[in-house]
Amino acid sequence: MVSFRDQRFLIDCGEGTQRQILRSGIGFRRLNRVLITHGHLDHILGLAGLLSTFARWEAIETLEIFAGSWALERIHDLVFGVVLRGARPPLDIRLVPVEPGLLYQADGVRVEAFPVTHRGPDCYGYAFIEESRRPFLAEKAEELGVPAGPIRKDLVEGREARLPDGRVIPPEAVLGPERRGAKMIHVGDCARTDNLLEVCRDADALVIESTYLEYETQLARQFGHLTAKDAAGLARDAGVGKLYLTHISRRYREKDVLAEASQVFPNTSVARDFDQFQVRRPD
Numbered sequence: 001m002v003s004f005r006d007q008r009f010l011i012d013c014g015e016g017t018q019r020q021i022l023r024s025g026i027g028f029r030r031l032n033r034v035l036i037t038h039g040h041l042d043h044i045l046g047l048a049g050l051l052s053t054f055a056r057w058e059a060i061e062t063l064e065i066f067a068g069s070w071a072l073e074r075i076h077d078l079v080f081g082v083v084l085r086g087a088r089p090p091l092d093i094r095l096v097p098v099e100p101g102l103l104y105q106a107d108g109v110r111v112e113a114f115p116v117t118h119r120g121p122d123c124y125g126y127a128f129i130e131e132s133r134r135p136f137l138a139e140k141a142e143e144l145g146v147p148a149g150p151i152r153k154d155l156v157e158g159r160e161a162r163l164p165d166g167r168v169i170p171p172e173a174v175l176g177p178e179r180r181g182a183k184m185i186h187v188g189d190c191a192r193t194d195n196l197l198e199v200c201r202d203a204d205a206l207v208i209e210s211t212y213l214e215y216e217t218q219l220a221r222q223f224g225h226l227t228a229k230d231a232a233g234l235a236r237d238a239g240v241g242k243l244y245l246t247h248i249s250r251r252y253r254e255k256d257v258l259a260e261a262s263q264v265f266p267n268t269s270v271a272r273d274f275d276q277f278q279v280r281r282p283d
């Protein structure tokens with residue numbers, strides 16, 4: 001789950017997702033957008049359980065499921081064929097086809113989709129990009145005698161402000177130079193990294209699969225997956241801030257995965273269920 005202020009995006013929905021959401025205590029409120037990386041069952045089966053929970057949850061009126069067209073067909077069958085079987089949906093379910101490019105933009109964040117190579121067509125990764133902004137310089141405002149309250153809000157939002165003494169303050173007087181926002185990249189199952197270099201460039205966080213270890217590279221190639229070393233190589237080459245590995249095969253010990261990746265890219269974590277991380281710019 002990616003949260004930005006009061007917006008939430010669930011990325012993929014494997015079996016047991018709804019149960020883990022319950023256990024995590026994060027709740028289902030505003031959980032109205034699901035982004036699917038691809039249509040393999042371990043990434044979509046949980047939609048069935050999630051929907052049956054939502055059926056008893058009146059707070060959610062609309063659920064948007066974003067996915068490539070192949071995945072969307074399978075999700076359609078699962079939701080309308082298996083779960084609902086002709087019954088009226090308990091909420092408005094919108095299946096939204098994903099194409100490369102801007103997918104969503106609101107309240108200070110935008111989400112972009114980009115193609116990922118894996119088994120089968122229509123696999124996507126997602127970039128979460130916080131809008132750039134100009135920081136409010138509180139000392140400057142103090143110097144100019146700008147009182148706290150709604151006047152400052154006007155200036156922060158780029159409007160000029162008239163002070164009680166009649167002076168007009170332009171926003172430029174109290175705003176610093178523009179700074180880019182934080183950027184987070186999520187890549188699901190993935191067979192190669194060379195075509196992801198540009199999209200991952202300078203991301204503050206990269207979340208990506210790492211199904212295999214290097215000694216089983218052959219299996220990784222055969223099934224369209226990455227090794228920990230592959231993932232770390234991408235993080236290093238793209239200059240990302242922090243690497244989070246997911247989709248680890250149960251055959252491996254976490255410390256072995258971490259050791260392999262850290263040799264190439266030290267700032268790596270192996271993500272576990274219920275972990276929470278904050279994504280920030282380095283400054």
Ligand SMILES: [Zn+2]
Pocket residue numbers: 038040118119189
């Ligand atoms: Zn897959």
Ligand SMILES: [Zn+2]
Pocket residue numbers: 040042043189247
């Ligand atoms: Zn998978």
